[in-house]
Amino acid sequence: MKLSTALNRENRGIVATVLGIVILLPLGASIVGFVFSGRSEVPDVFLERADPRWETCVQAPEYMRFYHMDFLKEVREDVVRRGIKGGVTLSGCGDCHRNRNQFCDRCHDAASVILDCYGCHFYPETDAERVAGEG
Amino acid sequence: MDRRDFIRRSGTLLAGASGALSLPVLSSCTSEVVDAQSLLAGKRMGMVIDLTKCPSDCTACLDACRHENNVAFHDDARWDVHWIRKVNIRPKEEGEGHEEKTVLLMCNHCDDPPCAQVCPVQATYKREDGIVLVDHHRCIGCRYCMIACPYNARFFNYKESEEWPNKDYPKRSHGVAESCNFCAHLVDQGKQPACVQACREAGAGALTFGDLNDSQSEIAGLVAESSVKRIREDWGTEPKVYYIGL
Amino acid sequence: MDVQFAKIEGRSTAYYVTVSLLAAFGVAGFVATMVMHRHGLYLSGMSNRVPWGLQIAMAIFYIGLSAGSLVVSGLYGVFGKMEYKPFARIAAYLAMLFLIAGLLSIFTDQGRIDRVFTKPFTYVNATSMFSINPALYSGHIMICVLYLWALFKEKGTLTKITSLVVVLWAIGTHTGTGAIFAFVPRELYNSALLPPSFVAAALSSGAALMILVIVGLFKFTNRHLDDELIIWMGRRLLSIFLVVTFYVLLIENAHRAYLAYSHEAGMFFLFGGIHSFMFWIGLIGIGCVVPAILLFVRHTGTSVKWTVFASTLVVIGVLFERFLIVIPGLIHPPELFPGWEITGTAVEGIAAYHISYLEVLQTLGVIGVIGFAFVVGLKLMPLAPTQAKWSTPEEQTAVAAASAKALRPLRA
Numbered sequence: 001m002k003l004s005t006a007l008n009r010e011n012r013g014i015v016a017t018v019l020g021i022v023i024l025l026p027l028g029a030s031i032v033g034f035v036f037s038g039r040s041e042v043p044d045v046f047l048e049r050a051d052p053r054w055e056t057c058v059q060a061p062e063y064m065r066f067y068h069m070d071f072l073k074e075v076r077e078d079v080v081r082r083g084i085k086g087g088v089t090l091s092g093c094g095d096c097h098r099n100r101n102q103f104c105d106r107c108h109d110a111a112s113v114i115l116d117c118y119g120c121h122f123y124p125e126t127d128a129e130r131v132a133g134e135g
Numbered sequence: 136m137d138r139r140d141f142i143r144r145s146g147t148l149l150a151g152a153s154g155a156l157s158l159p160v161l162s163s164c165t166s167e168v169v170d171a172q173s174l175l176a177g178k179r180m181g182m183v184i185d186l187t188k189c190p191s192d193c194t195a196c197l198d199a200c201r202h203e204n205n206v207a208f209h210d211d212a213r214w215d216v217h218w219i220r221k222v223n224i225r226p227k228e229e230g231e232g233h234e235e236k237t238v239l240l241m242c243n244h245c246d247d248p249p250c251a252q253v254c255p256v257q258a259t260y261k262r263e264d265g266i267v268l269v270d271h272h273r274c275i276g277c278r279y280c281m282i283a284c285p286y287n288a289r290f291f292n293y294k295e296s297e298e299w300p301n302k303d304y305p306k307r308s309h310g311v312a313e314s315c316n317f318c319a320h321l322v323d324q325g326k327q328p329a330c331v332q333a334c335r336e337a338g339a340g341a342l343t344f345g346d347l348n349d350s351q352s353e354i355a356g357l358v359a360e361s362s363v364k365r366i367r368e369d370w371g372t373e374p375k376v377y378y379i380g381l
Numbered sequence: 382m383d384v385q386f387a388k389i390e391g392r393s394t395a396y397y398v399t400v401s402l403l404a405a406f407g408v409a410g411f412v413a414t415m416v417m418h419r420h421g422l423y424l425s426g427m428s429n430r431v432p433w434g435l436q437i438a439m440a441i442f443y444i445g446l447s448a449g450s451l452v453v454s455g456l457y458g459v460f461g462k463m464e465y466k467p468f469a470r471i472a473a474y475l476a477m478l479f480l481i482a483g484l485l486s487i488f489t490d491q492g493r494i495d496r497v498f499t500k501p502f503t504y505v506n507a508t509s510m511f512s513i514n515p516a517l518y519s520g521h522i523m524i525c526v527l528y529l530w531a532l533f534k535e536k537g538t539l540t541k542i543t544s545l546v547v548v549l550w551a552i553g554t555h556t557g558t559g560a561i562f563a564f565v566p567r568e569l570y571n572s573a574l575l576p577p578s579f580v581a582a583a584l585s586s587g588a589a590l591m592i593l594v595i596v597g598l599f600k601f602t603n604r605h606l607d608d609e610l611i612i613w614m615g616r617r618l619l620s621i622f623l624v625v626t627f628y629v630l631l632i633e634n635a636h637r638a639y640l641a642y643s644h645e646a647g648m649f650f651l652f653g654g655i656h657s658f659m660f661w662i663g664l665i666g667i668g669c670v671v672p673a674i675l676l677f678v679r680h681t682g683t684s685v686k687w688t689v690f691a692s693t694l695v696v697i698g699v700l701f702e703r704f705l706i707v708i709p710g711l712i713h714p715p716e717l718f719p720g721w722e723i724t725g726t727a728v729e730g731i732a733a734y735h736i737s738y739l740e741v742l743q744t745l746g747v748i749g750v751i752g753f754a755f756v757v758g759l760k761l762m763p764l765a766p767t768q769a770k771w772s773t774p775e776e777q778t779a780v781a782a783a784s785a786k787a788l789r790p791l792r793a
């Protein structure tokens with residue numbers, strides 16, 4: 001017996017339903033999340049340019065905007081695996097970009113990219129508030 | 136043109152023209168350049184623990200380690216993390232010259248580390264200077280390294296840790312394994328590990344840390360001149376933590 | 382001999398109850414995993430001394446059970462016993478599901494589940510058994526899919542080739558799974574006999590599970606099954622696998638207890654606590670000796686009911702064996718200072734492991750997922766044969782001639 005006859009019309013209905021649910025579930029979930037989270041506005045990524053200190057950032061703003069994840073990964077590999085301290089630290093970002101919610105979380109929330117840094121790393125001002133609030 | 140500069144220029148070049156995929160390729164090329172001129176090559180960091188100088192009631196090194204590295208402590212023996220711990224050993228057979236001793240146990244930073252051999256993601260690895268450490272960013276929490284370590288020196292963060300006395304060093308999220316890393320972040324700044332500093336400040340001076348390959352160093356002299364032992368040398372893991380008076 | 386396959390009807394209340402129950406198990410396991418992922422693995426019974434628990438034991442148990450396809454495809458594809466062809470589809474499908482179950486168990490056991498889909502692929506460590514084994518498992522799954530496809534499409538030559546490849550690959554899979562433990566420097570783990578004993582126990586449990594599934598399936602669907610098929614599998618296969626398993630276990634433990642350097646650990650395993658009861662009663666008694674006697678004695682060995690009973694015992698015994706591979710080697714402390722005993726610390730000494738309810742839920746979840754896939758698969762695909770008949774010697778000769786003819790294109 002062939003597989004094509006095995007999947008006759010009735011079974012095709014079941015298979016199509018299951019596949020449809022599997023494929024549409026993430027889409028549906030994100031639509032529901034989008035509607036109910038109220039994060040419909042995409043933040044202005046060029047907001048930081050208003051600060052005159054942007055010229056002294058560790059890299060060019062254009063580069064950081066698109067490749068900060070790769071840049072940070074390179075720094076991370078240097079520091080953790082090769083023992084090279086380049087002076088760039090995650091906490092150091094907070095010296096200029098005081099508020100993490102404004103600097104990191106806003107965009108990451110809008111783009112639905114989970115930020116996995118600050119479960120362990122310290123962000124000076126925001127975390128000081130957080131620790132104080134918890135304590 | 137140094138490396139940062141190189142990345143910066145090529146990054147700017149690439150930014151408009153190519154997709155994000157090209158950068159990992161680029162960084163894999165540049166990392167080889169750095170490896171060749173690594174600062175760590177040729178070193179072999181180790182520690183000598185002089186048990187004859189170690190008072191059995193002193194916990195200076197343990198406290199300093201917890202403070203420096205934000206080691207998780209939940210007050211529950213099942214989940215507490217110990218980078219360095221103190222145990223008492225007693226001879227099984229009573230006799231002359233067999234009295235109870237206090238021993239410091241920690242990661243032995245083996246030359247052939249079984250934990251690094253079995254890590255499926257190369258999160259646990261041996262650095263070029265011989266320090267065995269965990270890259271917490273990569274660890275998937277499979278706990279195979281804890282199975283493989285015959286010294287029971289590796290621990291797992293079963294619970295989210297809120298211990299954060301030292302803000303310059305990250306705290307720990309749950310789900311990653313870890314062990315002593317000779318305070319690699321301090322060693323890279325040219326300092327001594329926290330336990331060694333604390334031991335010296337406490338006046339005991341039982342711990343010595345340094346480069347075993349450097350014949351001028353204090354530690355190389357100690358290893359050459361004193362009667363040193365390592366724990367279970369017969370296992371062939373070549374530990375780099377030496378004990379005097381074990 | 383032409384074998385007909387048909388889907389099961391799947392309209393009875395019992396069928397729907399089974400499907401919903403398995404789905405509920407799956408959901409419960411998913412919830413348990415998410416809770417553990419959110420709050421940390423301290424919710425399991427594991428600790429810093431016993432970092433692997435029920436999930437890993439179940440994972441290697443499932444991997445072992447997938448050997449059922451090895452047995453059947455070996456009989457049919459490699460040794461040309463055509464009367465076992467009716468079971469080939471079920472065996473291949475079940476093997477695929479059990480390998481998925483093994484991967485699911487390992488997956489849900491990780492501390493950082495969110496990284497499992499990226500890091501192991503980016504940073505492969507070729508010396509790690511945990512890097513090699515998932516490759517073996519997923520390769521095995523793919524070969525099972527190909528085998529299944531060849532069986533569905535009735536492709537003679539491809540079936541022969543894939544069934545041979547499945548046999549070879551499965552031996553690699555089971556050896557590799559044993560090597561996860563054997564290649565680790567712990568006194569109760571590092572034994573070169575562990576991979577062979579894993580393969581032997583896998584063959585026992587795989588054959589026993591095939592007997593259970595086949596008998597159960599034919600009983601519930603009221604299809605015709607010749608008793609001789611089951612009795613032959615029990616007396617000629619399972620009994621021999623049991624003897625080999627028993628032999629390898631005997632040598633492994635005798636070797637460990639005999640040598641001075643591992644004597645203490647070996648005696649701890651054999652006579653040192655609750656796991657020793659599991660070993661002697663659960664594994665040696667229930668898992669090896671009793672079923673072997675049942676199968677070898679003519680009166681019980683030629684009865685399908687007794688064969689099914691013996692197979693159930695074997696599956697339970699091998700479950701104990703898997704638990705005994707993982708846990709005792711961890712609760713036994715390594716001897717750091719020979720001649721000295723360690724006192725006054727929280728970490729050293731003999732540890733304990735208690736299974737937590739969330740781990741049980743996770744295990745039920747994995748069983749639910751693959752059970753659901755199996756039961757629904759029976760309804761959607763023609764996996765089960767309409768009947769399975771034992772062939773007479775004349776028929777066997779004819780079948781052998783036919784299969785020789787089928788192989789001729791290969792030789793040309």
